[in-house]
Amino acid sequence: xxxxxxxxxxxxxxxxxxxxxxxxxxxxxxxxxxxxxxxxxxxxxxxxxxxxxxxxxxxxxxxxxxxxxxxxxxxxxxxxxxxxxxxxxxxxxxxxxxxxxxxxxxxxxxxxxxxxxxxxxxxxxxxxxxxxxxxxxxxxxxxxxxxxxxxxxxxxxxxxxxxxxxxxxxxxxxxxxxxxxxxxxxxxxxxxxxxxxxxxxxxxxxxxxxxxxxxxxxxxxxxxxxxxxxxxxxxxxxxxxxxxxxxxxxxxxxxxxxxxxxxxxxxxxxxxxxxxxxxxxxxxxxxxxxxxxxxxxxxxxxxxxxxxxxxxxxxxxxxxxxxxxxxxxxxxxxxxxxxxxxxxxxxxxxxxxxxxxxxxxxxxxxxxxxxxxxxxxxxxxxxxxxxxxxxxxxxxxxxxxxxxxxxxxxxxxxxxxxxxxxxxxxxxxxxxxxxxxxxxxxxxxxxxxxxxxxxxxxxxxxxxxxxxxxx
Amino acid sequence: xxxxxxxxxxxxxxxxxxxxxxxxxxxxxxxxxxxxxxxxxxxxxxxxxxxxxxxxxxxxxxxxxxxxxxxxxxxxxxxxxxxxxxxxxxxxxxxxxxxxxxxxxxxxxxxxxxxxxxxxxxxxxxxxxxxxxxxxxxxxxxxxxxxxxxxxxxxxxxxxxxxxxxxxxxxxxxxxxxxxxxxxxxxxxxxxxxxxxxxxxxxxxxxxxxxxxxxxxxxxxxxxxxxxxxxxx
Numbered sequence: 001x002x003x004x005x006x007x008x009x010x011x012x013x014x015x016x017x018x019x020x021x022x023x024x025x026x027x028x029x030x031x032x033x034x035x036x037x038x039x040x041x042x043x044x045x046x047x048x049x050x051x052x053x054x055x056x057x058x059x060x061x062x063x064x065x066x067x068x069x070x071x072x073x074x075x076x077x078x079x080x081x082x083x084x085x086x087x088x089x090x091x092x093x094x095x096x097x098x099x100x101x102x103x104x105x106x107x108x109x110x111x112x113x114x115x116x117x118x119x120x121x122x123x124x125x126x127x128x129x130x131x132x133x134x135x136x137x138x139x140x141x142x143x144x145x146x147x148x149x150x151x152x153x154x155x156x157x158x159x160x161x162x163x164x165x166x167x168x169x170x171x172x173x174x175x176x177x178x179x180x181x182x183x184x185x186x187x188x189x190x191x192x193x194x195x196x197x198x199x200x201x202x203x204x205x206x207x208x209x210x211x212x213x214x215x216x217x218x219x220x221x222x223x224x225x226x227x228x229x230x231x232x233x234x235x236x237x238x239x240x241x242x243x244x245x246x247x248x249x250x251x252x253x254x255x256x257x258x259x260x261x262x263x264x265x266x267x268x269x270x271x272x273x274x275x276x277x278x279x280x281x282x283x284x285x286x287x288x289x290x291x292x293x294x295x296x297x298x299x300x301x302x303x304x305x306x307x308x309x310x311x312x313x314x315x316x317x318x319x320x321x322x323x324x325x326x327x328x329x330x331x332x333x334x335x336x337x338x339x340x341x342x343x344x345x346x347x348x349x350x351x352x353x354x355x356x357x358x359x360x361x362x363x364x365x366x367x368x369x370x371x372x373x374x375x376x377x378x379x380x381x382x383x384x385x386x387x388x389x390x391x392x393x394x395x396x397x398x399x400x401x402x403x404x405x406x407x408x409x410x411x412x413x414x415x416x417x418x419x420x421x422x423x424x425x426x427x428x429x430x431x432x433x434x435x436x437x438x439x440x441x442x443x444x445x446x447x448x449x450x451x452x453x454x455x456x457x458x459x460x461x462x463x464x465x466x467x468x469x470x471x
Numbered sequence: 472x473x474x475x476x477x478x479x480x481x482x483x484x485x486x487x488x489x490x491x492x493x494x495x496x497x498x499x500x501x502x503x504x505x506x507x508x509x510x511x512x513x514x515x516x517x518x519x520x521x522x523x524x525x526x527x528x529x530x531x532x533x534x535x536x537x538x539x540x541x542x543x544x545x546x547x548x549x550x551x552x553x554x555x556x557x558x559x560x561x562x563x564x565x566x567x568x569x570x571x572x573x574x575x576x577x578x579x580x581x582x583x584x585x586x587x588x589x590x591x592x593x594x595x596x597x598x599x600x601x602x603x604x605x606x607x608x609x610x611x612x613x614x615x616x617x618x619x620x621x622x623x624x625x626x627x628x629x630x631x632x633x634x635x636x637x638x639x640x641x642x643x644x645x646x647x648x649x650x651x652x653x654x655x656x657x658x659x660x661x662x663x664x665x666x667x668x669x670x671x672x673x674x675x676x677x678x679x680x681x682x683x684x685x686x687x688x689x690x691x692x693x694x695x696x697x698x699x700x701x702x703x704x
Contacts, residue, residue: 003578003582003585006578007573010573014572362567363569363572366570366571368554369528369563370558370563370582370583370586370630371554371559371561371583371586371587372554372586373550373554373555374554464530465525465531
């Protein structure tokens, strides 16, 4: 150990209680930053995982779909989407990056349940996909959040007429009783509702169309309840398909939960395109690693340019603005907490080092008289601040890791915003993200060193004569 | 043969400013302190002894006049150069010992050698040699708070001499010691001064110390005067 560090370390031990208090303030700052940072990192990881499991990393759309397509999915379908998928699948650059490549079809329309005593209809937003691909997508957990979903066998590739509905939509369409949903109130009998409205329903165009087009298929089949889905085809003609409701899939956002229908890709295509050429709204790419996203995106754009395809690419953050909002909000809170912690550390170290300088003024005079340069005095006190910062941060890091370990193994769960089901409450520590620990350590040590610089400068500028006179 | 001067002051004045008032501490001092001698600076409290020692020790600068220490005109040095000059040429012995409390006796003596860049083995040998010279070899690992007043002052003497400086300045070195310990310290300083041929300048009231001096300089009201007469030299 160099002579400087020997003096520094012994001076820290000389005022054990004071150094301990200052080190504790630094440790508490480090712990606060790391635990909250770890929690935020876990939220980000959870959000990213949920988004990627649902929407993949990248989705290829017909050009203009993102701005105008949701109002008219039929007009913005990707022509020959299977050829495009083959192009992507067989590309030597993209092929090793892709985990799942699958088409989707968005659909909007009106869902009706006219079985038995129930006459209910509701606008819906539907998503058509290939069930096995979706199950594979939901196994993605690159960030080890532990939120892998069990394969959902209520929908199957071979059962093309089956689907799932949002809990709210199920309630509104009177599916609580047929689906035996807990905590779901059964729909009141039609006679109990306002007579004027009831009288109008049987003659409405939706009911007539639905009953004409889906005659014999609507109502409760042996497999479960059925819904009639009315949509407009690409040519503008009304079209009706029948959906066998296999269950509900709760959505985290009420608006979506009250409108959502998940169905097989083929059924969605049949509703939107009828007997015409089936297109797809999007081609979803779920990558093995999120870090490949920029490269995959660049390659896709290059491929589309090369083949004159009028397609655009959106990533999961584009498709889910909520993700960006949450990241922005929690980043801001983290920054605020880091600033508060940094300020506490700053004042604690300034206070301690100022007292140290005051107590050791005569010693400073002696060593300056012996030939220590002003810079040597400055270096000594700044090194003391740095060492207190480094030890405090190291202790705080160890405590944060221990506490995170305890939280992660306590089996706690919580429901993040936008999630319908609870997820494990976890704090990312210590490996992920390593930048958090390194950044916290560097930031707090830097703050402690800079805080010590203020009294250290004062010590360095002391007149030797005045310092020697100090008692 | 004329004795070469270790310190030369020509018309040196030092004035301190206290608020709006100028307080002259030294007035027009001209003095030559011969080298390799045991010189004493005597005078009453507030006469300017410590101010003169501070100037000679290059820890303060004169308000006017020329000061030459070990052949170096001090006014030409900046703060770092002055620190380096002190590290190489000047040893200090303080009234209150002023040892670094977190360092052992050995490390306190070793410290000045580190400042002038003396390397490993040589540094160790010289440190132990000096501790042996002051009779404290067996106390080398003790911290200052584990030493008596006399032992602390011996460590301070060893620390002042270990780098073999041209000049050692001591401000009331026996003031905080009992008479027996003070006498022992005085003998020790006299012995090491003779052994290492160093110039010693003391500021003291101690008649015992004054009686051992080769040269006596008397200061009164900031001026050098002839000893016992009070007349300006």
